[in-house]
Amino acid sequence: MRVGIIGAGPSGLAQLRAFEAAQRAGVDIPEIICFEKQSNWGGMWNYTWRTGLDKYGEPVHGSMYRYLWSNGPKECLEFSDYSFDEHFGRPISSYPPREVLFDYIQGRIEKSNAREFIRFNTVARWVDFDEATQTFTVVLDDVANNKTYTETFDYLVVATGHFSVPNMPYFKGIETYEGTVRHAHDFRGAEPYVGRDLLIIGGSYSAEDIGVQCHKHGAKSVTISYRTAPMGFDWPEGMEEKPLVTHFEGHTAYFSDGTQRRFDDVIMCTGYQHNFPFLPHEFRLENKNCLYPDNLYKGVVFNEQPRLLFLGMQDQYYTFNMFDAQAWFARDVMMGKITLPNKAERDRDIATWLAKQQAIENVFDEVDFQTEYTRELVDSTDYPDFDLEKVGEMFKSWQRDKREDILRYRDKTYTSVMTGTKAAKHHTPWLEELDDSMARYLGQEKKQAS
Ligand SMILES: Cc1cc2nc3c(=O)[nH]c(=O)nc-3n(C[C@H](O)[C@H](O)[C@H](O)COP(=O)(O)OP(=O)(O)OC[C@H]3O[C@@H](n4cnc5c(N)ncnc54)[C@H](O)[C@@H]3O)c2cc1C
Numbered sequence: 001m002r003v004g005i006i007g008a009g010p011s012g013l014a015q016l017r018a019f020e021a022a023q024r025a026g027v028d029i030p031e032i033i034c035f036e037k038q039s040n041w042g043g044m045w046n047y048t049w050r051t052g053l054d055k056y057g058e059p060v061h062g063s064m065y066r067y068l069w070s071n072g073p074k075e076c077l078e079f080s081d082y083s084f085d086e087h088f089g090r091p092i093s094s095y096p097p098r099e100v101l102f103d104y105i106q107g108r109i110e111k112s113n114a115r116e117f118i119r120f121n122t123v124a125r126w127v128d129f130d131e132a133t134q135t136f137t138v139v140l141d142d143v144a145n146n147k148t149y150t151e152t153f154d155y156l157v158v159a160t161g162h163f164s165v166p167n168m169p170y171f172k173g174i175e176t177y178e179g180t181v182r183h184a185h186d187f188r189g190a191e192p193y194v195g196r197d198l199l200i201i202g203g204s205y206s207a208e209d210i211g212v213q214c215h216k217h218g219a220k221s222v223t224i225s226y227r228t229a230p231m232g233f234d235w236p237e238g239m240e241e242k243p244l245v246t247h248f249e250g251h252t253a254y255f256s257d258g259t260q261r262r263f264d265d266v267i268m269c270t271g272y273q274h275n276f277p278f279l280p281h282e283f284r285l286e287n288k289n290c291l292y293p294d295n296l297y298k299g300v301v302f303n304e305q306p307r308l309l310f311l312g313m314q315d316q317y318y319t320f321n322m323f324d325a326q327a328w329f330a331r332d333v334m335m336g337k338i339t340l341p342n343k344a345e346r347d348r349d350i351a352t353w354l355a356k357q358q359a360i361e362n363v364f365d366e367v368d369f370q371t372e373y374t375r376e377l378v379d380s381t382d383y384p385d386f387d388l389e390k391v392g393e394m395f396k397s398w399q400r401d402k403r404e405d406i407l408r409y410r411d412k413t414y415t416s417v418m419t420g421t422k423a424a425k426h427h428t429p430w431l432e433e434l435d436d437s438m439a440r441y442l443g444q445e446k447k448q449a450s
């Protein structure tokens with residue numbers, strides 16, 4: 001049996017780890033090849049300074065930026081088979097910066113021979129399914145060596161993420177707006193906005209985080225324009241929310257409440273598209289960012305063609321440990337340890353989850369939904385169990401911390417459900433910490449020569 005995995009971000013790496021865990025337990029595993037278009041693993045967490053196209057002319061995947069600190073407690077995303085204690089050897093704070101989390105992700109996978117299974121600089125271009133042989137043929141581009149070739153698989157795992165292709169709405173007059181316009185996908189740091197009046201469009205995590213970062217690093221003012229509802233945090237002086245922009249003229253943005261204001265720059269924090277240019281249309285997920293994408297049995301198995309599996313396609317409270325739970329489930333489906341019910345039963349199961357999603361009224365319901373979803377997956381495989389319900393409570397507490405103080409919630413500390421370790425306080429309050437390097441975080445900066 002041959003398994004193809006597209007993407008070596010946290011989800012694709014979780015799939016490799018799941019197979020490795022089975023192998024360590026003495027089980028024969030299939031032949032596996034993972035294709036990753038970047039030159040290294042880690043997906044979003046593999047920071048790139050590039051925007052637009054990469055070295056080989058491919059769309060840049062990364063949307064992360066300098067000064068990105070975890071936006072939820074690390075205790076909520078901890079792997080249950082590789083703790084922060086095991087990796088760092090001492091307690092660290094609850095909200096580490098990107099480089100530290102990247103190091104943690106790498107730490108687990110470097111303990112295996114996973115790199116051998118990954119072909120880097122390799123883009124999945126197209127997928128065909130042959131009904132007669134029940135196999136996928138994947139057209140691949142080795143962009144570093146300018147070689148196109150194909151590989152054939154019995155199962156295909158799509159782990160390409162869904163926060164990379166910008167959703168860029170049009171506003172009247174924006175084509176002649178006199179300031180700069182970019183999408184959050186191309187934001188790489190707050191420096192260009194120091195001393196400037198910044199307009200952010202969007203009302204979710206990117207709008208909040210990029211807005212707060214720019215405020216922290218010295219923007220003159222940050223205005224956030226929402227479509228559906230304000231985030232309603234207790235914003236500091238210099239930050240405010242306004243309803244949606246109606247149009248632009250010159251440097252000025254006009255809002256639906258009749259007000260107007262001049263801005264130097266606009267950042268669209270308007271989310272991302274699920275985008276699968278390498279899949280024929282009948283295999284594409286067509287949903288927007290939501291907690292339960294339609295057509296995925298257990299949020300993983302493509303219902304019309306169960307040899308096709310997707311990881312990490314839902315909106316995410318849980319991240320790394322949910323991707324693990326999905327990957328373990330996907331592994332057991334592929335290896336026949338889990339027998340899928342017939343299509344009618346799968347349809348019913350999907351409908352039940354979609355109805356539950358429909359009934360969600362607030363963020364606490366969202367957390368409960370994803371806790372219940374992840375619980376079901378963890379219970380159906382040998383992924384090491386952990387106190388998910390306690391993690392759910394931590395997510396709720398995190399939401400309350402943000403309500404209490406949007407600038408200081410990252411100074412709070414949580415306790416790991418994996419090890420019982422209470423996080424350390426970071427040596428510097430987040431608001432004053434302008435250096436997000438791992439060396440500074442771990443207190444290992446090189447001493448200045450005197
Ligand atoms: C700005 C931002 C900040 C975030 N911050 C946090 C946070 O603080 N905490 C948290 O838990 N989560 C955060 N996330 C969520 C993040 O999506 C997940 O943590 C995680 O990276 C998702 O993993 P993934 O493997 O599913 O997708 P990705 O990380 O996006 O990885 C997908 C991989 O697939 C590869 N790929 C794509 N197309 C192809 C192709 N055709 N061929 C070959 N390879 C391909 C990409 O190069 C990439 O390496 C953040 C997301 C964004 C956008």
Ligand SMILES: NC(=O)c1ccc[n+]([C@@H]2O[C@H](COP(=O)([O-])OP(=O)(O)OC[C@H]3O[C@@H](n4cnc5c(N)ncnc54)[C@H](OP(=O)(O)O)[C@@H]3O)[C@@H](O)[C@H]2O)c1
Nearest residue numbers: 069070071169202203204205206209227228269270271289
């Ligand atoms: N530090 C961090 O860790 C960090 C930082 C940034 C992002 N992230 C992660 O990145 C992921 C993506 O977050 P995101 O905020 O980019 O996307 P998102 O959560 O999908 O939100 C998209 C936002 O865009 C708005 N929008 C869409 N179309 C619009 C339009 N035409 N006009 C105005 N507004 C529009 C939506 O408004 P409606 O509400 O009206 O639909 C919504 O508020 C999340 O998982 C998040 O956790 C993490």
